[in-house]
Amino acid sequence: MKKKIIGWIFVFSTAAATLLIVSAIGFMLFEIIRGGWGKISWEFLTGAPAEGMTAGGIFPAIIGTVLLVLIMSVAAVPIGTITAIYLSEYANRNSIFTKLIRFAVNTLAGVPAIVFGLFGLGFFVQFVGGGIDKFISGDAQLHWGQPNILWASLTMALLTLPVVIVSVEESLRAVPRDLREGSLALGATKFQTIIKVVLPNAYTGILTGAILAVGRGAGEVAPILFTGVAYFLPHLPSSLSDQFMQLGYHLYVMSTQSTDVEATIGIQYATALVLLALTFLLNFSAVFLRYRLRAKAI
Amino acid sequence: MILNRTQTNGISTDRNTRSSAHHYTASKIAGGNINLKKRFRIGEFIAENIIKGVSFISFAVIVLIFIFVFREAAPIFSPAKQTSTTNTELVQETYGEESSTANETVTEQKNKSVESSGSEGEATAQNLLGKEWQPVSENPKYGLLPLIVGSFKVTFIAVLIGAPIAILAALYTSFFAPRKLREFLKPAIEFLSGFPSVVIGFFALVTLASLFQNLFGYQYRLNAFVGGIALSLAAIPIIYSVTEDALSAVPKFMTEASLALGATKWQTALFVVLPAATPGVFAALLLGVGRAFGETMIVLMATGNATLMSMNFFEPIRTMSATIGAEMAEVVFGDTHYNVLFFIGSILFIFTFILNAVAEFYVRNKLQKKFQGTA
Amino acid sequence: MTTETKIVTKNLNLHYGEKHALKNISLDIPVNRVTALIGPSGCGKSTFLRSLNRMNDLIDNAKIDGSVLIDGTDIYHNGIDVVELRKKVGMIFQKSNPFPKSIYDNVAYGPRINGIHDKKILDEIVEQSLQRSALLDEVKDDLKKSGLALSGGQQQRLCIARALAVNPDVLLMDEPASALDPIATAKIEELIYELKENYTIVIVTHNMQQAARVSDYTAFFYIGSLIEYDETKKIFTTPKEKQTEDYITGRFG
Numbered sequence: 001m002k003k004k005i006i007g008w009i010f011v012f013s014t015a016a017a018t019l020l021i022v023s024a025i026g027f028m029l030f031e032i033i034r035g036g037w038g039k040i041s042w043e044f045l046t047g048a049p050a051e052g053m054t055a056g057g058i059f060p061a062i063i064g065t066v067l068l069v070l071i072m073s074v075a076a077v078p079i080g081t082i083t084a085i086y087l088s089e090y091a092n093r094n095s096i097f098t099k100l101i102r103f104a105v106n107t108l109a110g111v112p113a114i115v116f117g118l119f120g121l122g123f124f125v126q127f128v129g130g131g132i133d134k135f136i137s138g139d140a141q142l143h144w145g146q147p148n149i150l151w152a153s154l155t156m157a158l159l160t161l162p163v164v165i166v167s168v169e170e171s172l173r174a175v176p177r178d179l180r181e182g183s184l185a186l187g188a189t190k191f192q193t194i195i196k197v198v199l200p201n202a203y204t205g206i207l208t209g210a211i212l213a214v215g216r217g218a219g220e221v222a223p224i225l226f227t228g229v230a231y232f233l234p235h236l237p238s239s240l241s242d243q244f245m246q247l248g249y250h251l252y253v254m255s256t257q258s259t260d261v262e263a264t265i266g267i268q269y270a271t272a273l274v275l276l277a278l279t280f281l282l283n284f285s286a287v288f289l290r291y292r293l294r295a296k297a298i
Numbered sequence: 299m300i301l302n303r304t305q306t307n308g309i310s311t312d313r314n315t316r317s318s319a320h321h322y323t324a325s326k327i328a329g330g331n332i333n334l335k336k337r338f339r340i341g342e343f344i345a346e347n348i349i350k351g352v353s354f355i356s357f358a359v360i361v362l363i364f365i366f367v368f369r370e371a372a373p374i375f376s377p378a379k380q381t382s383t384t385n386t387e388l389v390q391e392t393y394g395e396e397s398s399t400a401n402e403t404v405t406e407q408k409n410k411s412v413e414s415s416g417s418e419g420e421a422t423a424q425n426l427l428g429k430e431w432q433p434v435s436e437n438p439k440y441g442l443l444p445l446i447v448g449s450f451k452v453t454f455i456a457v458l459i460g461a462p463i464a465i466l467a468a469l470y471t472s473f474f475a476p477r478k479l480r481e482f483l484k485p486a487i488e489f490l491s492g493f494p495s496v497v498i499g500f501f502a503l504v505t506l507a508s509l510f511q512n513l514f515g516y517q518y519r520l521n522a523f524v525g526g527i528a529l530s531l532a533a534i535p536i537i538y539s540v541t542e543d544a545l546s547a548v549p550k551f552m553t554e555a556s557l558a559l560g561a562t563k564w565q566t567a568l569f570v571v572l573p574a575a576t577p578g579v580f581a582a583l584l585l586g587v588g589r590a591f592g593e594t595m596i597v598l599m600a601t602g603n604a605t606l607m608s609m610n611f612f613e614p615i616r617t618m619s620a621t622i623g624a625e626m627a628e629v630v631f632g633d634t635h636y637n638v639l640f641f642i643g644s645i646l647f648i649f650t651f652i653l654n655a656v657a658e659f660y661v662r663n664k665l666q667k668k669f670q671g672t673a
Numbered sequence: 674m675t676t677e678t679k680i681v682t683k684n685l686n687l688h689y690g691e692k693h694a695l696k697n698i699s700l701d702i703p704v705n706r707v708t709a710l711i712g713p714s715g716c717g718k719s720t721f722l723r724s725l726n727r728m729n730d731l732i733d734n735a736k737i738d739g740s741v742l743i744d745g746t747d748i749y750h751n752g753i754d755v756v757e758l759r760k761k762v763g764m765i766f767q768k769s770n771p772f773p774k775s776i777y778d779n780v781a782y783g784p785r786i787n788g789i790h791d792k793k794i795l796d797e798i799v800e801q802s803l804q805r806s807a808l809l810d811e812v813k814d815d816l817k818k819s820g821l822a823l824s825g826g827q828q829q830r831l832c833i834a835r836a837l838a839v840n841p842d843v844l845l846m847d848e849p850a851s852a853l854d855p856i857a858t859a860k861i862e863e864l865i866y867e868l869k870e871n872y873t874i875v876i877v878t879h880n881m882q883q884a885a886r887v888s889d890y891t892a893f894f895y896i897g898s899l900i901e902y903d904e905t906k907k908i909f910t911t912p913k914e915k916q917t918e919d920y921i922t923g924r925f926g
Contacts (some may be wrong), residue, residue, distance in 0.1 A: 007562055007564040007565070010567075010568060011470075011474050011564050014466040014467055014469045014470035014473075014474060015465065015470050015474065016466075017462070017463045017464075017466035017467040017470065018467040018470045018471065018475070018483060018487075020315070020463055020467075021463060021464075021467050021487055021490070021534060021538070022483075022486060024490075024531060025486070025487075025489065025490050025493075028493070028497075028498070028501050028531075031501060032497065032500075032501065035504075048316055079352055079355055080353075082348075082349050082352040082353060083352060083355070083356055085349055085353075086349045086350060086352070086353035087353065088344065090349060090350065092733060093733060094733070097350075099358055100357050101353050101354070101357055103357075103655075103658070104356040104357035104359070104360045105356050105659055106654060107360055107651060107655070108356055108359060108360060109654075110585070110588050110589075110592075110650050110651070110653070110654035111363065111592075111615055111647060111650060111651070112588075112591070112592025112593070112594070112619060112646050112647070113495075113592070113593075113594060114592065114594040114619045114622050114623055114643065114646065115363065115367060115592070115646055115647045115650075115717070116363075117369050117622075117623075117626075118370070118622065118626070118639075118640055118643040119362070119363045119366055119367055121626070122366035122367060122369065122370045122640070123362060126631070127366065130407055136515050158359055161355075161356065161359075162356075165356070176770070178766060178768060178770035179773075180731075181728060181731070181764075181766065181770070182766065182770040182771075182772065182832070182835075183772070183782070184728070184731070185726060185728065185759055185760060185763065185764035185766075185836070186759065186760070186763070186782060186783040186786070186835065186836065186839050187756050187757065187758075187759040187760030187761075187783065187786070187787070187839055188756070188783075188786045189339060189342050189756050189781075189786075190342065191341065191342050191344075191345040191346065192786050196782070197473070197772055200773075201773060206419050207886060213493060218494070219493070219495070219496070219497070220491070220493025220494065220495070221494075221495070221496045221594075221595050222495075222496055222594040222595055222619075222623060223628065223664040224889055225623055225627060226626045226627050248494055248496040248497075248595070249496075251496050251497070251596060252496050252499070252500075252598075252599065255500055255504065255599065256503070256598075256599055260528040263570050265504070268500065268504070269504075272497050272500050272501075275494055275496070275497060276493070276497050277493070278490065279492055279493070279494055280489075283489065283492035287485055287489075291485075333757065334746055334748070334753050334754055334757050334758055334761070335752055335753075335757075336751075336752045336754040336758075337754050337756060337757065338754060339756075
């Protein structure tokens, strides 16, 4: 009898814990939608901040976020895909080189976002950017050696690299061995097999990886804090050496740095809602693609 | 049976009579008798090496992070060099005559820069263990203790709250949930990891903080507790996900054996499967700790950011990551404050690096040993 | 044996890690004949087959020694190009594995990777290959259809057509009909019979009737060793070894 009660309590607590998580997610979603829904309008989405950021819209932050993830993808997706190809197709499981790469990918996935920010500042902004400036002007004339959207995007690309690698590698491994052997047995080389047989069958995985990375990159703020994001800009970025506004950072400054936090609470909620909607849309489509891929693999 | 070299010719004539099209292709491909001699395929060679080279980037980045984060942190450990360079420069340019009176604070205004660079240079290394963090004052103090304590405190709260919930939920998902529900639960909870941390921070700042203050009636609206709860929302999905994977990796025969012996489902879950999956659960915890410890935006927004050192969970704290996030944008490049912030970054990096490495190696070895011979 | 020899293996040994999968196999395979490899599951017949076009190279811990000579050339010699080897020694797998491409693209795959892009030549090769694999009549109006839309037997014949399109000398078949129904199997067997006129065929089969029907020579493998090798007629009527007799009369395996 006593055992039965313990068992009941145990099962109940596992269910309660699950319910707690799900309701926390629900509560958070509800709160942000409730607070932000009323503020969302066409003007809000397409207008620039006005009156010292206490009014107006978030258009520059949306554009900045989109540009950031686009440039980031251009760097992260090819590098991630190629690394995944190496790990899945070329790597000898036991070679030291492979272990090193795998360890690096796992480590990279665990490096705190803020450390990427520091690295971006130390490496991209100061070392690379400063180096370019010195090379071009030979003088301390700062052009590339300061935070901008390129360095922010590249920093973000490093953060999202493991996301791409893991996702693409999974999809490459889901390509049946039969097909590879079929191609090799016809006298195709390894690279021909990869290009003509493996990759065409893994494109959903590559797409999933790219979307997941974009979703992650759109939501992160820490890596760009000192590599390119700006509090407020009167104009949209027009070159890679411009600074930019970003949704997450906008939400952060509006809710913590603003002089009158109460006055802009509507903007804050609405910004959070837009950011959430954006990342959800991305994540949801990635999850959908991935589940379809898994279903196909089985 | 003697191998007859000429037989290949026999075959190729044979082949040539097959058809005109194949006759054509045969000669086009390899002339009937394919030459098996190894060829150097330049395209293949280049492709393989490019792929290998690109995949090396991941490793190179890790090394570069090490180098560049540490490089910017390094000057604080070489006070002599630093004082000699920055000091003399400053001294010569501005306050040449007053450099000898560095420790006197009579003419505060004028002495400021000399004094700070002078006393900083020698004092940082010891100062780092101090209890005060006042980087932008007349006499800057770089005591990291409150920040370290803050980081550990909020991480502790986050994991203390998040881990049991996440592990229990993982048990529910893999054992007790009806099939249909399970297919919904895992992606749903993993969806939480898709919440941008700045949104979680915002939620904690505007909603949780007031809610808990009303509920518990403590003094400070933003504090370690609120930050910890918010942070647990970031740690839960990773702990949950890795634990769930570990639970479902336990071989079926173990569960079945237990059930066949008359154990109930919950007894099997608690006494057979959970222990068998311990290494995985442990790894999940380590990864959760790493995630919470390194998180920036949530703690920056929800913990109050005061550098207090106390055991009270309801007082504001300031973490290492939040300090970097809040102060880096305002420092002068190359300044001691700047170096110290990088030093904090190095600590964060090393700590999470070790956690990840332990999680990976521990789990891989343990799990392999445990289930060896069963696979 | 009086016919010319195409493939000779000498003291071929293969290890998968600790496991000794092939033990000292020495076998001469005659040209333009069908040689069947039979034996119980796990006896090494498929492994042996895969060592004839070096598909075992793909397995990380496989270690091979001894030699395999095709037309007198040792294919395990350092200077051998595996890619070229596989063009000469085609392979048909147990589970048909057409690429998820159209029928046409499946057959044209091999010629294309060999640099043939002339549409006219490709058309001709595709047609000829499909003709030879006895599939043309069934698919000729629908070459754009996905290879995966075909029935199991058709898919396997598509794979044969795909292999023929690269113009090999040797065809290795790894239980090509094991997943097929009797009618599809009969078609494949008929096809094998026709193909041996031009190709040296080595076929692994689980089905002894099939071995008896299609092959000229039969090798019986048991636990990694070659027990007996002779003309099929002799193997199935007057086997020399007790184990062979036991196996073909169904006493084990």
